Amino acid sequence: MKTLARSHPLWLAHVLHRLSGLALALFLPVHFWVLGLALTDPAMLDGFLAFAAHPLVKLAEFGLVFLLAVHAFGGLRLLALEFLPWRAPHKTAAALALAGSFGVAMTFLLQVI
Amino acid sequence: MAAVLQVTVHRGTAGARRAERFEVPSEANQTVLDVVSWIQQNADPTLSYRFACRVGMCGSCAMMVNGVPRWTCRTHVQKVVDRGRNGGRDGGRIEIGPLANLPVIKDLAVDMAPFFDKWVAAGAHHHPTATRADAPSPVRPDSAAREVANAGIECINCAVCYAACDTVAHNPDYLGPAALQRAWTLLNDDRDGGHEAILDAVSGFGGCHNCHSIGSCTLRCPNELDPMTAIAGLKRASARRVWRRG
Amino acid sequence: MLDVRLYLAQRITALLMVPFVLVHLAVIVWAVQGGLTAAEILSRTQGSPFWMLFYGGFVVAASVHGAIGLRVIAHEWLGLRGRVLGGLTLGLGLVLLGLGMRAVIAVVVA
């Protein structure tokens, strides 16, 4: 049967939040490992950072920052929903969270380029 | 030429599912339940399904209609039919399956036992503080708590929300939106003496904290109830209690 | 597969991370101007008790939060439960914490 039935704004927000959380959680060890290089092999860290100047890698970093922003704002939306006893239009909150994330990520992108 | 609905019905028992096509005469004022009944009464007498009241009160006729859980006795065919490319001049298409997230008994009839077992597990029944010898306790209908309790009281336990919820689908222990909403109603009922028991019941590993606020429950509830907001209330109440207790 | 305690742990760490994330993002945006070198990063952070606390707290919160988050996903998408799920939660938490602390020490202390 068709699965389109589930695609409403809050469902999409949930999926986005989950995927971003998952990606962050998977990326985090890598991030830590790279920074940990400073301890053992600062040269390698520099090498990595040089590699990170590559535009493609920059784009990937942009993605990560974007994910963090998406996840953080989405999370704030959820926290507000759960802890503030309001009945605000949740769809609007979801949209605002997404807009905020874009804002942050775009700023980052503009800075990098 | 009279319009004919092209109906796909998902049939069989748990182990052996199949889809079958039927052509059903299209009528004015026809509900999805009427379509299913027509098939059983005229085309295939072995088709199994469940209904009772036929007016949206018993909550036993819910099915998946074009992938969406709905009460079928009050779902007008014209509101859900897929008209296709020629604008439905041929009558349109409709796909009907058993309610999701519950075990199938046969064809369109599901076993609602897990849904009600969880209702019980959520502590969702009144815990008396008075007896038949006492007068009904005075309750101001406009008091804040009563208004919250009233918001969810008209649930007909149709399990539409339960079928719509992805968390239920993936987390077999999750109590689900309807049972939790009922728990929240009781928690706001001043006459109920089991608030601690209810909070215990909804704070465990299958409890309210598994809800991701996906909101499909609220979107699909045919009675326009809002289990998502009720569950958020439970999360607050149980969190506050942990705080208090330390 | 969350009870009220795991839930609270996840939500509280989420709240804690809000300032961390914002500052971290701001720092990155500010720092990346004109490229990034190891020396730059280290000169900013090394020996600073503030950054020590900042990143230390961030790592603890992220480890707890991330481990619980992955636990939920592992249950819902992979069907893990019981001991296995508990072990996975703890394991992921420790891995994140270990690597994270190593990174903090590298960046702040060493």
Added chain:
Amino acid sequence: MARTGEIDRHDTDILILGSGGAGLVGALHALKAAPGGTRVTLAVKGLVGKCGCTRMVQGGYNVALGGGDTVERHFMDTIIGGKWLPDQDMAWRLCSTAPERIRELENEVGCFFDRNPDGTLHQKAFAGQTADRTVHKGDLTGIEIINRLMEQVLARGVDKLEDHRAIGLIPTRDGAALAGVLMIDMRTGRFRFVRARAVLMATGGGPTMYRYHTPSGDKTMDGLAMALRLGLPLRDMEMVQFHPTGLLAGRHTRMTGTVLEEGLRGAGGQLLNHAGQRFMFDYDVKGERATRDVVSRAIYAEMRRNTHPDQEGVFLSMAHLGPENVARKFRGMVKRCADCGFDLAGGRVEVVPTAHYFMGGVVVDVDTRTALEGLYVAGEDAGGAHGSNRLGGNGVANSTVFGGVAGDVMAADLRGMTALRDPDPAVLDAEMARALHPLGRKPGLVQPLRTRLQDVMWDHVGVMRTRAGLETGLAGIAGISAEMMEVGVAADELAFNLTWHDWLNLRSLCDISEVIARAALARENSRGAHYREDFPDDGGLEASDFTVARHLGGALEVTREAVTFSIVRPGETILPAGAPETLVAAP
């Protein structure tokens, strides 16, 4: 068809058939009153709490709770409403127990009924009542009552036999007591025989043999048909209550016949005939606000006069009250109509009288005992409490009051009934053979026969009756009854085979339809719901009698018994001298 041999067995102490108001309250009372360890089993044709009519109750629950109203007043309204035919002791038990039961529902079961602004219970007046007496939860009272009862029952340890259809009451070999109940486990299609020391039958009647009817689809007179076969006496079987305003939406939809609530007329809704004219004032000074039986007959008469080819019923029109106003006041009803494509608030909706409630039933005493040891009957299956007409709001009071009485009495009687009894194997075999009958025959369509029965009953045994019509009706019923025995059901898939159950439903309906027509033929006067055009007078209240039908040696016999005026005689009252006629403020 080797299924006769495969029969599952189950033993219990108390068996309850049906999970409406009577069945569920019965179960709770039995659990509470019986000694610990007593097994209580609840068997139901659908799911516990999700079938039957109690759930469909809209208007509310009659109970005298003071504020000027008294049990005596409630009792007098019930007797006068029932046109002096009620069993007065039962009516008194109903009215006098209702206050305790409503407090039990509120305080112990957890129902929440609507309040006045000051926090006290809100009560309103249904037609035919002389006090604001009806307790309610919006216009969804039944959902609140049944959901709360269901929660309590589920949370306790009852054995559930869901999707179990009772098909035969099986006596002991000597016929002196009930041994147990034969059922079909609908999920598997297998037989199950349940032995019990005490059985409460609460399957809720249900006059669904009429073209237009309100009850839920699971109700098909199974209980009364089983009691009839067992030889038990049934009373008041001609008394079918029609609700004046059922939705008319065509034969192809199950919505047809469902109730448009009484309150719509009370609030000023108008009935218009095919010519678009109001007609109720031609029949009664109260116009649209007259009682159910009067309005039903008026609509039926207008329908007969109608010559419009495309229109069968009359129209209910609310628009003059202001569509927004109507939509606000009758939110549920307006939404229900809108879901099905009708504009109740702003347009007109075609309506027709619709069979609603069955006053007739098994003869029982005030303690729900029947003539057979071990069998108890409560709720709509039991006759006597309402006489010829049930007041709106007395139905759910009746089922919850007597369901509770049955639970208590069964628990007490268990002490004298220590052993399970063995069934008469001949009856058991005969009942199985009855159910298996269609499986050996060439499959055919069952629904057209049901439709024909519904036409016959509506046309000839319906709102207005005559001797000639009733005789035509009886011939029609006999024809359909015989024809259905030739219609088979494919036997290869018996699990959840609704068509087999449709056949069994039709069997019960045919059997009871015949009793209704015969009892109607026997009553040559007009009382309450029963109206004979050839005998329009009431036959004299002092000489009131009620019909009793029973199967004797394979033949149906209808006799008449005098009503005992054990508490009050026609023309008298038990209200104190000088009590006002009504406490209800004029609308």
